[in-house]
Amino acid sequence: MLAATAPVEIPPDEETIIRLENVQKVYVGRGAPVEALKNINLTIRRGEIFGVIGESGAGKSTLIRLINFLERPTGGRVWVDGVDLATLSPEALRKKRMKIGMIFQHFNLLWSRTVFENVRFPLELAGWPKDRAQARVEALLDLVGLRHRRDAYPAQLSGGEKQRVGIARALANEPDILLSDEATSALDPKTTDDILDLILSINRRFGITVVLITHEMHVIEKICDRVAVLDRGVIQEVGPVPDVFSRPKSAVARRFIAEVFDPPSDGKGASGPAEGDGRRTEALRLVFVGAVAEAPIIHRLIRSHDVEVNILRGEIKRLKDVPFGTLTVRLTGTPAELTAARAFLTEAGVIVEAVTPASEEVTDGAL
């Protein structure tokens, strides 16, 4: 259930498409050298959508550019499809890059070319004959829903349309991998969701592996299968999205999750003795992942245990396909009943965390 924290030695196999092995990147300029990435180990599986989240300056852009060697590592190895990129000749690297599409925050379209010509650009580079390229571009424009804009210039397009052109262009050479460099960061929330839906449908339809970097947890929760949390050049944790959401181990991960969820509670009226009769009150944060989120667990708790349940706040959402809910409750009962209630919840598959007073920190509560 828990994510593997240190994905160090996973042998290369059919499942693995990208593997970073002890990768380090140091920038040497004027002044002290800057270590942008420190000892990165990552394995990305064929066909998954893998997200890397981090604040600006965490090293995300450098990390994603290692996968197509726009940035070369100063230490370690980058394997793509079983090939160590450092061993490729310039010509072989060029061929390899054609199989790795990339989209960008600022789209990076050629403004002197029409939509059609922008999408054709990578095909020109790959030397496609004109008539085949023409048919391919038409199909791509249909795929991203831009057939009617084929003769427009980028300056005449909205942000969402520009990114659709970017996506069509990135897919032109039928890549195995799509790299997304903050592709939705310059878009409004509605357009962001449209673009994310498009990326998800492309991933499902063509089985293209997607690696994306973002600073928005919303992007991770909506389409990613697994996530790595990057902070100051170090991967703090990595695992399936529901696992990281339900049991974040690093402070950075908790901070990102708090962006899209209720903060765990302000701790007010948390645990403590209740009115004198030997009963206690306990504030708990309950996390429901998967089927558990849809089961009437609180109902069962009340029926089987002599505790009062006071719901302070709650939220349920989907992490890609997995239902995911959080509920902050105050339980009141005898210490024995409270212990039994916690055991019941844990048994039912709920992740139980104690809310500590006067702080937003949540301690692991499987006490």
Place this chain on the structure above:
Amino acid sequence: MHFENVVAHPEIVVQATIESVYMVLLSLFFSVLIGIPLGVLLIITSPGHLWPKRWLNEALGAVVNVFRSVPYIVLILWTIPVSRALIGTSYGTNAAIISLVAGAAPFFARLVESAMREVGRGVIEAAQAMGARTVDIIWKVLIPESLPGIVSGITVTAVALVSYSAMAGLVAGGGLGALAWNEGYNSFKNDILLVATVLLIAIVQVLQWIGDRIVRRLDRR
């Protein structure tokens, strides 16, 4: 004012105009031919660009700066031996063209360089990510994306060449500059001086008008 001298010898005015246009267009052609590759080299060899080569960048920059810092009238004198070596004479419109190109090509190369600097780092990176070679990026990204800037650079250079060509004509002979000086001012024929001036202004206006129109058609930003 009466235009008796112009009316008496219209053919010398026509002849001088043809010579001026010839000098401007031909030297513009060679300036562009030299200036674009030179501008491309200046930009791609600069630090952090496609083909960073520090020594080459600095050497080219120095040569360009030398030509640009010598006043044109002095540059004409220095190109006299070059003209003699290349075309056997230092006199006439063809000799003038050599000094015009020497003055205009480095100037235009700098305009090309700065137009290409406007092409975003991101677009170049996107092309690299698609597997573009450096030569692909020059032909398919740098040049087309900076074309409006290059064309307005050509216009600016053409206008400068009109004024340079008047000076070159004085030394080497030919064109409206020489006409204004020899047949006009020195011969006390003010009507010829006036007509030559008006024709020079007209050439500049036409060049500017054509350039602006092309830029407007090309600019899709």
